[in-house]
Amino acid sequence: MNRQSFLHGALILMISGLITRIMGFVYRVFLTRIIGAEGMGLFQIVFPILGLVLTLVTAGLPLAISKLVAEAVAQNDKARVKRIMAVSVGVVSVMTIILTIAMYTCRGFVQHHWLSDPRAFPTYLVMIPVVSIIAVSSLYRGYFQGLQDMSPTAWGQILEQTVRIISIWILAAYFVQFSLAYAAAAAMMGMVLGELCGLLFLIVAQRRRGRLDDVLPEGATRSQESVRQTLHAMGEIALPVTFSKLIWSLLFAAEPILVMRALQAAGFATATATTLYGQYSGMAIPLLVFPTVFTGSLATNLVPSVSEAMAASERYRVRIRLSQSFTATAMVAFPTAVVLTMFSGPLTHYIYKEDSIGPILAVMAPFMFLLCLQAPLTGILQGLNKAGIAMVNSIIGGVLKLVLIYVLAAKPTIGILGVSMATVASFTVSCILNLWFVVRYVGFTIxxxxxxxxxxxxxxxxxxxxxxxxxxxxxxxxxxxxxxxxxxxxxxxxxxxxxxxxxxxxxxxxxxxxxxxxxxxxxxxxx
Incomplete structure (x- = not known):
């Protein structure tokens, strides 16, 4: 296993993220051409539920694995790495079994009381198996990120997207002749197949290049840290992240319900409201977040890098990493904001064959820098053991978003544009709060x-x-x-x-x- 530098690891994730994001666009373009904006709305409605369940299943452990494994490797503590992975596997296995059974048992409640459009129910049923696959994959990704070996994660993501694109051509194109509901469910089946192939690849990669005996051949077989101390260290990282993701997932799960209710209050029919939400979440948002593939890669690599630097009492390295991330974010976000703002209409027309998406994107595009900067700042706070602060800042932004959706989207003159405005206000407030705390703890000067x-x-x-x-x-x-x-x-x-x-x-x-x-x-x- 070749241990990679911060820059090398970040570059690998950036390149793979760029490839998979482009493949993801191809995926969404084909899917949109097949099932339309209304079908995309059905596909997107169930995603908040998936996010909520995955938050409960993984319980913030991937981040804890990444951070603690990096520290243990820096200290040459093989026994601690084994203990970290054993505890993580046990927790995830129990939570996966419980919540998978609960999702199936409560399917009637979800259909009648949660889904804002009943036609999304087949997609929900198909989604259930993906929970266990993503949960196990997240443990492998956290392990490799802790080793600062980003190649398996990168190749796994590319394989996953390839399988998803192929599955659309075969499954969604076939089932669309029966109904939009079945076509959206077929698209979700493609996600299941893609995640499964990605997991199998990570399992093989771990056996070939990630065996602990090869990573730490001279590592200590007895750790100076007790099991209780390891559990405390994991909980200190995982619990704030879990609460943050849980609350954010609840807010995210409430978003489509609130958007649909607000649009209906503004006078739109259910089918029209579903179409508008599909345009926002399934078409405009993927274009908006495209540049975050670069800063998201930085954030993923920042957590173990900052943790390792703090374990070695080298705070100056944290400031260097922050400075690098800040400049890199500006280099990506500034020109992208210019392009998406100027060509929001033509881009969405030529990509999706939809002219009504441009105004939705144009509202959010000028604030690209703050959106992109949010991920690196969160990664640094997590690496500094300040995940709780990042959690509170994220919650503040999420609550603000829902309040503004309720206020703005219900106005007939604003409609779906109010959701875009609420999104901008949300990530702007969260980013500014994160920046203030990072400057406070690291002493960084912009x-x-x-x-x-x-x-x-x-x-x-x-x-x-x-x-x-x-x-x-x-x-x-x-x-x-x-x-x-x-x-x-x-x-x-x-x-x-x-x-x-x-x-x-x-x-x-x-x-x-x-x-x-x-x-x-x-x-x-x-x-």
Whole structure:
């Protein structure tokens, strides 16, 4: 097992996340073309229930595994790693059995009292088996992340998405001829098959490259830490995360119900409200969160990295990681916000063949930086053993979102746009709170110079795209792609000219760094 550096591990997760996110878009585009926005609404309605159950099943253990395994490996404590995994497997196994039985037993209650559209019930039934698969997979992912070996997680995600896309072509396309309800259920079956293949891959990877005897051949077979101390350490991390996810899952589960009720109060019929919610959650949100594949990868890698640094009493490394994450977030979020804000209408038209999604996306896109920054800040707080603070901040944002949905979406003049406004307010408040606490505990100073340079490069990109698309209405697909691709090329050149990207920092990127450094050296004013 090759232990990877922070940058190497983050890069692997970024690349795999980018691939799987693109594959996920392909998945949703095909699914939308097959079952439409109304079918997507049925598919999305059951996801809050899945999130709630998974929160109870995993109980925050994947994060605890990642953090504690990283600490144990740094201390060469093989016995502690074994104890961590044994306790985690036991807890997850018991919770999985209990909640899987409960989901099936309470199916009648869910159908009549929880699902805002009864046609989503077949999708709910098909969803039940995926709980146990995802729960076991999360333990393997936490283990590999604790070892700071991100390759198995990356390849597993790619395999999972591949199986899901293939299953749509076969299952959803077949069952749509019977009804939308069965087509949405078939799409959920594709998710089950994908998760199962991903789990099998992780099991094989653990046997081949993650055996503990190979990871810590000289590790201590007797830990100085007692079982009680290990349980306390796991609970200290897992419980705040569990409560945070539980409350957030409850809020998320209440979201489709509240959105549907609010839209109905605004005068929309049930089928129309389902379609609008499908446009928001199944089409606009995936486009909005696309850039978070980069910052989410940073957050995943930050937890074990920060934990290891704190275990070694190297607080300065935490500040370095935060500085790297902050600049990287700006480099991704600023240009993406420009593109999604300018081309929200044309993008959604050419991707989904739906013209009504653009305004929903345009409300949220300008606040991309705060959305992307939220994950790294949460990861650092969790690595600092401040998961409880991240929990409270997340809850505050979630409650605010529901309140604003109730207030705004029920107004006929606002409708589904009120849900977008509530989403922006939610992640903005949570991000600002997280940033305040991180600065308080780490002593980080925001590098305004770097942010200003990235902002200038984004402004240059914006002006270029304005010129290319000047007075083109409607905007053709070719002109849009010319503006976007050319804009990103110009953005890259400006980052080099403004010395945000230099040959020195690019060369540190594992494997492809030297090649990229040569490319950067050809840019004007680059160093």
């Amino acid at each position: 590098r305004l110079q770097a942010l200003t340079r990235v902002a200038l490069a984004s402004c240059g990109m914006f002006l270029y795209m304005q010129v290319i698309t000047w007075r083109q209405n409607p905007l053709s697909f070719g002109s849009m792609m010319l503006a976007i691709v050319g804009g990103f090329i110009l953005y890259f050149g400006l980052l080099c000219a403004l010395r945000v990207l230099t040959t020195r920092n690019i060369r540190r990127v594992p494997r492809i760094g030297p090649l990229l450094a040569r490319l950067v050296s050809w840019m004007p004013f680059a160093i």
